[in-house]
Amino acid sequence: MEFILISGRTMHQGETLHQKCSEEYMKACAICEMNPEDMKELGVKDGDVVRVKSEAGEVNVYVKPCEGLDRGIVFIPMGPWANAVVPAGTDSTGMPSFKGIKVRIEKADGRVLRGDELVRRYEFEG
Amino acid sequence: MSLRVKDVVCPFCGCLCDDIVVYVENDEIKEVENACKFGAHRFLAVKKHRIKAPMVREGQEFKEVSYDEAIKRAVEILTKAKKPLLYGFSSTSCEVHEVAIELAELLGAVIDNTASVCHGPSVLAVQEVGYPSVTLGEVKNRADLVIYWACNPMHAHPRHMSRYSLFPRGMFTDKGKLERFLVVVDVRRTETAEIADLFVKVKPGYDFEVLNALRTILNKGDIPHEEIGGVKKETLMELAERMKNCQFGILFFGVGLTMSRGKHRNIAEAIKLVRDLNRYTKFSIMAMRGHYNVTGFNEVSSWETGYPFAVDFTRGYPWYNPGETDANSLLQSKDVDAVLVIASDPAAHFPRESVRYLAKIPLIVIDPFESLTSRIADIVIPSKVVGIEAEGSAYRMDAVPLRLKKVIEAKGLLSDLEIMERILEGVKRKLSSKSEIAVKM
Numbered sequence: 001m002e003f004i005l006i007s008g009r010t011m012h013q014g015e016t017l018h019q020k021c022s023e024e025y026m027k028a029c030a031i032c033e034m035n036p037e038d039m040k041e042l043g044v045k046d047g048d049v050v051r052v053k054s055e056a057g058e059v060n061v062y063v064k065p066c067e068g069l070d071r072g073i074v075f076i077p078m079g080p081w082a083n084a085v086v087p088a089g090t091d092s093t094g095m096p097s098f099k100g101i102k103v104r105i106e107k108a109d110g111r112v113l114r115g116d117e118l119v120r121r122y123e124f125e126g
Numbered sequence: 127m128s129l130r131v132k133d134v135v136c137p138f139c140g141c142l143c144d145d146i147v148v149y150v151e152n153d154e155i156k157e158v159e160n161a162c163k164f165g166a167h168r169f170l171a172v173k174k175h176r177i178k179a180p181m182v183r184e185g186q187e188f189k190e191v192s193y194d195e196a197i198k199r200a201v202e203i204l205t206k207a208k209k210p211l212l213y214g215f216s217s218t219s220c221e222v223h224e225v226a227i228e229l230a231e232l233l234g235a236v237i238d239n240t241a242s243v244c245h246g247p248s249v250l251a252v253q254e255v256g257y258p259s260v261t262l263g264e265v266k267n268r269a270d271l272v273i274y275w276a277c278n279p280m281h282a283h284p285r286h287m288s289r290y291s292l293f294p295r296g297m298f299t300d301k302g303k304l305e306r307f308l309v310v311v312d313v314r315r316t317e318t319a320e321i322a323d324l325f326v327k328v329k330p331g332y333d334f335e336v337l338n339a340l341r342t343i344l345n346k347g348d349i350p351h352e353e354i355g356g357v358k359k360e361t362l363m364e365l366a367e368r369m370k371n372c373q374f375g376i377l378f379f380g381v382g383l384t385m386s387r388g389k390h391r392n393i394a395e396a397i398k399l400v401r402d403l404n405r406y407t408k409f410s411i412m413a414m415r416g417h418y419n420v421t422g423f424n425e426v427s428s429w430e431t432g433y434p435f436a437v438d439f440t441r442g443y444p445w446y447n448p449g450e451t452d453a454n455s456l457l458q459s460k461d462v463d464a465v466l467v468i469a470s471d472p473a474a475h476f477p478r479e480s481v482r483y484l485a486k487i488p489l490i491v492i493d494p495f496e497s498l499t500s501r502i503a504d505i506v507i508p509s510k511v512v513g514i515e516a517e518g519s520a521y522r523m524d525a526v527p528l529r530l531k532k533v534i535e536a537k538g539l540l541s542d543l544e545i546m547e548r549i550l551e552g553v554k555r556k557l558s559s560k561s562e563i564a565v566k567m
């Protein structure tokens with residue numbers, strides 16, 4: 001299914017800011033909040049792994065219901081998981097487009113990588 | 127020995143709360159009063175997740191080395207590079223900024239700070255249309271209409287509403303919250319929106335249109351559409367009326383505006399709306415700056431180089447062109463060949479494309495805490511936590527400078543300032559010996 005992705009700060013992300021290699025940070029940031037109706041349509045329940053894909057790349061995260069979001073919009077806290085799908089380019093401002101990214105989301109069986117695993121992978125990627 | 131230190135400034139978010147009380151026993155922080163969850167955590171967990179010793183990378187492993195060795199290697203990387211980038215600076219003191227700018231000039235490097243991924247576009251807009259702003263003290267004492275646009279202070283600046291904007295009793299707002307009207311404009315119903323008197327939900331990417339519609343209502347009295355950016359005309363009319371008729375309005379805006387479609391155009395439009403409103407009443411605008419001293423870097427850099435961030439010294443004089451001289455543009459176009467990161471974590475907060483290149487070039491990290499950037503670094507240099515283990519100056523989000531205190535001793539560690547000064551010394555020595563050799567030849 002297609003969604004618009006917004007990323008941003010959350011209290012939990014802030015609290016775990018200085019323990020980025022920990023499981024807590026992963027629990028706080030490797031999540032994708034979604035309207036419960038959309039979750040039903042996608043066939044996923046709280047805590048399932050979903051793959052989020054954009055033109056920039058893809059990443060696995062846990063899905064979480066959120067009533068405050070409209071259908072068609074998903075939220076991932078600021079961090080390496082959200083950034084894995086943020087496109088390159090800054091529209092000549094220096095600022096990447098962290099919000100309003102077009103993504104496709106599907107149910108996945110893969111595992112969710114820890115923050116340090118995710119960035120260390122970039123050392124070897126071409 | 128136990129100690130009660132009062133009026134401590136919290137070195138976490140741009141609120142820079144200066145009423146924190148810290149109880150210290152034998153150089154351990156035992157209790158913290160007045161801070162929010164983030165702030166208390168910053169003080170109480172100051173010894174957790176620390177980088178224990180300077181390290182250099184050998185293959186896939188890190189090897190512990192002395193400070194002298196780590197600094198020597200850092201100097202080598204920086205002097206060897208054709209175009210190094212110095213980046214970060216938002217969680218350290220202005221004294222460090224000063225030394226870093228001197229270092230950048232000496233190296234012919236580019237210096238940028240985290241503003242380029244938070245309120246950089248706000249700075250661009252301010253340069254274009256000005257900044258009718260106030261201090262948070264004035265907001266507390268006078269504001270009767272408080273608008274939070276595209277930000278969620280309950281999560282990002284937890285004491286903002288209780289200390290400065292909504293709840294406190296001020297000189298002319300002695301009934302506190304009862305006398306103020308809270309408007310929240312956002313793309314989703316956040317926790318802050320839950321307590322708002324009026325919540326306006328905007329379609330993602332349509333803030334510019336909504337701001338523009340408010341200006342049109344203000345200037346022409348009407349708009350020719352029933353709905354703009356997902357907001358009904360009646361709501362826009364109501365909001366415009368409220369803005370016009372308040373006594374002292376303040377519009378706080380967050381990165382929701384700077385990061386989405388339109389970027390600096392959104393901010394410029396918001397500032398113009400505030401400018402228009404000043405024909406009717408007193409209205410101001412303020413950016414919700416995130417890290418506690420991101421504002422400080424912009425101040426120091428402006429008075430030292432003439433530009434607030436993304437300053438390129440490769441020509442021998444300061445040159446500024448965000449979109450070309452900022453950290454992400456440089457990394458994505460592979461236009462730098464070494465990076466020094468201090469007091470920030472770009473590996474966690476930059477888009478994939480930038481981190482991919484960052485992971486492949488020589489990288490020096492100076493930070494008290496482990497970070498994702500330290501995991502991909504070649505040299506890691508631990509430092510003291512500014513505001514807890516070292517003192518210094520910082521600027522609050524409204525550009526009011528405050529003095530950060532040292533409340534505990536961190537034995538065996540150098541401060542950011544000492545490390546940067548030593549690097550600067552090392553670079554000076556290296557460059558002068560290079561030029562001596564050149565003269566002899």
Ligand code: SF4
Nearest residue numbers: 136139143162165285
């Ligand atoms: S609101 Fe910000 S500055 Fe104030 S205590 Fe919380 S984290 Fe610290």
